[in-house]
Amino acid sequence: MTVLGKYTHYNTLLHRLDPRTKLLSLIIMVVAILATTKLSVYLFLIVIVFIALITAKIFRNSIINIYKSLVFMGLMLLVFNVVLIKTGTVLFVIGNISVHQNAIMQTVFVWMRLIMLLSLSTLLTATTKPLDLSLGLEKSMEPLKKWHVPVNEIALIISISLRFIPVFATEAQKIMKAQTARGIDFEKGKLNEKMRGIVALLVPLFVSAFQKATDLANAMEVRGYSTTKPRTKYRVLKMNKNDFAFLMLVLLIFITALVLQYAL
Amino acid sequence: MIKFENVRFGYHETDVINNVSFNIPKNKYTCIVGHNGSGKSTIAKLIMGLENCRSGKIFVDGIEVNDSNLDVIREKIGIVFQNPDNQFIATTVEDDIAFTLENACVPQHQMQKIIEEYATKVGMQQYLKHDPEKLSGGQKQRVALASVLVGSSEAIIFDEATSMLDPEGKQEINQLITELKHNRTIISITHDMEELLNADYVIVLEKGVVVMEGTPDVIFSDIEKLQQLRLRLPFVLQVILEAKLKNFNVNNTMRIEEVVEVLCRSV
Numbered sequence: 177m178t179v180l181g182k183y184t185h186y187n188t189l190l191h192r193l194d195p196r197t198k199l200l201s202l203i204i205m206v207v208a209i210l211a212t213t214k215l216s217v218y219l220f221l222i223v224i225v226f227i228a229l230i231t232a233k234i235f236r237n238s239i240i241n242i243y244k245s246l247v248f249m250g251l252m253l254l255v256f257n258v259v260l261i262k263t264g265t266v267l268f269v270i271g272n273i274s275v276h277q278n279a280i281m282q283t284v285f286v287w288m289r290l291i292m293l294l295s296l297s298t299l300l301t302a303t304t305k306p307l308d309l310s311l312g313l314e315k316s317m318e319p320l321k322k323w324h325v326p327v328n329e330i331a332l333i334i335s336i337s338l339r340f341i342p343v344f345a346t347e348a349q350k351i352m353k354a355q356t357a358r359g360i361d362f363e364k365g366k367l368n369e370k371m372r373g374i375v376a377l378l379v380p381l382f383v384s385a386f387q388k389a390t391d392l393a394n395a396m397e398v399r400g401y402s403t404t405k406p407r408t409k410y411r412v413l414k415m416n417k418n419d420f421a422f423l424m425l426v427l428l429i430f431i432t433a434l435v436l437q438y439a440l
Numbered sequence: 441m442i443k444f445e446n447v448r449f450g451y452h453e454t455d456v457i458n459n460v461s462f463n464i465p466k467n468k469y470t471c472i473v474g475h476n477g478s479g480k481s482t483i484a485k486l487i488m489g490l491e492n493c494r495s496g497k498i499f500v501d502g503i504e505v506n507d508s509n510l511d512v513i514r515e516k517i518g519i520v521f522q523n524p525d526n527q528f529i530a531t532t533v534e535d536d537i538a539f540t541l542e543n544a545c546v547p548q549h550q551m552q553k554i555i556e557e558y559a560t561k562v563g564m565q566q567y568l569k570h571d572p573e574k575l576s577g578g579q580k581q582r583v584a585l586a587s588v589l590v591g592s593s594e595a596i597i598f599d600e601a602t603s604m605l606d607p608e609g610k611q612e613i614n615q616l617i618t619e620l621k622h623n624r625t626i627i628s629i630t631h632d633m634e635e636l637l638n639a640d641y642v643i644v645l646e647k648g649v650v651v652m653e654g655t656p657d658v659i660f661s662d663i664e665k666l667q668q669l670r671l672r673l674p675f676v677l678q679v680i681l682e683a684k685l686k687n688f689n690v691n692n693t694m695r696i697e698e699v700v701e702v703l704c705r706s707v
Contacts, residue, residue, distance in 0.1 A: 307531050339531045342573050391526035395584075398488050398519050399529075400511065400543035400591055408545050410538035410555075 183305050189418065190232040190303045195312025197419040201426040202300050208430045209292050212437040215281075218288045220436060224429055225295050234302045242294055250287045257283045310334040311411055329403055336392070344385065351380045441466035441595060441625045442487055442517075447496035449479075449486060456482050457493070458648040464641070469617070469626045471636050473671065474645035480629045481522075483645070484599045487627075488519055501594075515544075518592030522600040524580035525572075533559065533575075533583050534568040540591040558586040562616060578609025585616060595625035602632070633674045636660075637694045644669065661692060 185191070190198070209221060229239060257279040264277035301309070314331035321327050352362060355376045362373045401407075442464040449457040456479045464470045474480045485491045486498060489510045498505040500513050521527050530536040537555045546554065559565045562582040572580060581601055588596060598617065602610040617626055618638070628635060636642050642659045644652035646669055652659055659666070660677055667673070673681070676696045683690045683703060690702045 307535070335531065336529065339529070339572070343525060388526045391521060391523055392529065394485075394490055395521060395527035396529060396539075397490065398514055399540045399587060400514055401539070402543070405543070406545060407542045408548055408551075410535065410542055410548065410551050412548060 182302065184234065184302055186233045186303075188232050188303070189422075190228065190299070192418065193303075193422055194413055194415045194419045195304050195308045196316050196413060197415065197422055198300050198304055199309075199312055199316055201423065202296055204426050204430050205296055206293065208433045209289055212433055213285070214437055215285075216440075217433050217436045218285065218292075221429075221433060222288055222292055225292050225299075228299055229295055232299055232303050234299065239295060239298060242298060243291065246287070246290055246294070249290070250283065253286055254280075254283045306338040307335055307411075308413075310338065311413060315413055326403070328407070340388070343388070344381070347384055348377065348381055351377055351384075355380075441501060442627070443499040444483075444486075445497045445499070447486065447498060448494045449482060449491060450494065455494070456648050457486070459496070460645075460648070460650055461496075462643055462650055462653055464625065464627060464643075466625055467623055468640040469621045469628070469638065470641040470643065471639040472627065472629045472643045472645060473631060473633065473636065475631065475670070477647075478645040479648040480645050481599055484519060484597050484627075484629055487513075487517065487597065489513055515592060517595040517597060518588030519597040519599055520581060520584050520588055520601040522603055524577045524584065524604060527584050528572040528580060531571060532568070533564060533570050533572070536572070536583055537587050537590055540587050544591055554590060558590050559583075561589065562586045563612075576609060577605045578612045581605065581609065581613055582616065585613070589620075593624075595627065596620065597627045597629065599629045600631070601628075603630075633672050637674055637676070644671070656694060660694065 205221075205225075212218065212221070258273065258275050261279040261282055262274070262276055264279075264281070266274045267277055267280065268275055304312070310331050313334070314327055317325065317327045317330070355373070356362065360373050360376050361369070362377070365373070444460050444462050447457055447460045448455050460479075460483075472480050472483060482491065486493055487500065487505070489505050489507070492507070500516060503509055503512060505513055528536055529539050534555050537558060538551055541551050541554060555568070556565060559568055562585050564579065564582050564586060567575065567579065567583075572583070575583070584601075585596070598613075602613045605613065614635070617628070620626060628639070630636075636656055636659070639656055642652070642654065642656055643650055644659065651669065652662070652665065660674075663673065663677065663681065674694070676694055676699060677692075679696075679699055680690050680692060683699070688703060688706050690699055693699060
């Protein structure tokens with residue numbers, strides 16, 4: 177189950193870019209996608225997105241599964257649109273339901289948007305290490321400090337959460353095994369029996385989570401961590417000319433999309 | 441180095457630590473032993489200022505531990521906790537060691553060198569980029585030790601740091617402790633009686649009270665009291681005890697070689 181693409185290591189241009197470059201590019205591209213409505217612009221943008229996916233070498237693996245999950249949603253959308261949208265020329269009639277051109281177009285547009293948005297966010301998470309991503313977020317949110325947003329603490333919380341995801345996954349498996357040994361069946365049974373199983377899993381998991389949190393807080397405190405003190409940073413992000421070139425390219429795509437939409 | 445003066449502490453109404461006074465000598469290897477619930481881990485928390493005592497005073501190098509000088513205390517003393525998984529903060533070894541340096545405001549350009557130096561000290565220099573999930577318990581504790589060493593130079597507390605490790609990991613950490621004990625105060629909170637043989641000073645706790653205190657020689661000369669406290673004797677002493685019952689003429693010693701020699705000669 178990889179909804180948001182898991183980081184996979186390749187040495188491509190997109191993998192090497194500064195996380196801030198990728199975050200900013202993502203925002204620019206999302207704006208471009210949401211600000212345009214013409215088919216020509218969408219065809220242009222979707223080609224760009226696919227080129228990006230191919231250069232980052234993530235086209236084959238995870239992305240296909242993500243598209244599959246969109247098929248059902250697209251079909252639902254089509255049904256709703258056919259029933260509700262009654263503008264544009266009538267394309268054909270099934271029984272007593274007339275199918276209008278705009279209904280089809282609207283569905284295609286939404287579907288293309290979804291594909292592009294999902295592809296781009298997958299692109300970001302699949303080419304950026306979680307740690308770099310939280311570092312990039314921290315740096316990009318730096319200006320918010322003026323309004324007393326605890327940017328560094330948020331970033332630390334994110335990176336600690338990421339660090340503990342596999343720990344809790346292992347812990348949950350351990351607890352499940354222990355509870356299975358005590359006679360709880362997690363797979364079969366009626367709904368209420370399953371619910372009881374989940375409680376038997378969650379309660380020990382929460383207890384262990386609190387224990388871990390206390391221990392970790394103690395460990396952090398004795399190693400001199402304090403939210404009120406200034407800290408230095410081990411990891412520094414550096415943008416190089418590749419990043420600037422990439423940003424220029426993204427801006428160029430953005431302008432092209434707007435020109436296609438409004439000037440032509 | 442560390443001095444407790446009539447310290448009382450408890451989490452609820454009853455006292456976990458009951459009017460305790462002792463003195464941990466500087467640059468020595470001190471063991472604090474006791475059963476579960478004897479309050480030995482609480483002692484560590486009190487020293488580090490993670491808990492405040494109800495009454496009495498705790499001094500570290502002559503400085504009284506209170507909320508205003510915790511920074512100074514934590515620069516002097518570091519602690520390695522029991523569970524290797526719950527003290528690893530970052531997602532790689534180097535970032536975890538860097539966390540302590542970041543807190544101490546060490547300039548960024550110096551960090552790399554310091555990290556490598558301390559990783560080498562604990563033999564983890566090849567694992568700098570590794571994820572903690574891929575390390576063994578012993579390796580995790582070694583990283584924890586390096587992370588503590590970079591920040592606190594004078595004293596290290598090991599709060600049952602080897603109790604969750606396999607024999608190999610235990611060996612690794614004990615080896616490191618022996619290397620570190622020159623010019624450093626080591627405090628080991630443990631229930632492993634074998635460890636006491638290497639100690640310079642021993643404090644025995646029972647139900648929040650210090651019941652025995654002194655060099656290992658002094659402690660092990662009162663075997664009756666140790667048995668009364670239901671503390672398992674180290675293997676050497678068990679052998680001596682059995683030998684005495686069989687009318688062998690062995691003196692109390694902590695060196696297994698001496699016992700073997702005496703026994704061999706007698707037979």
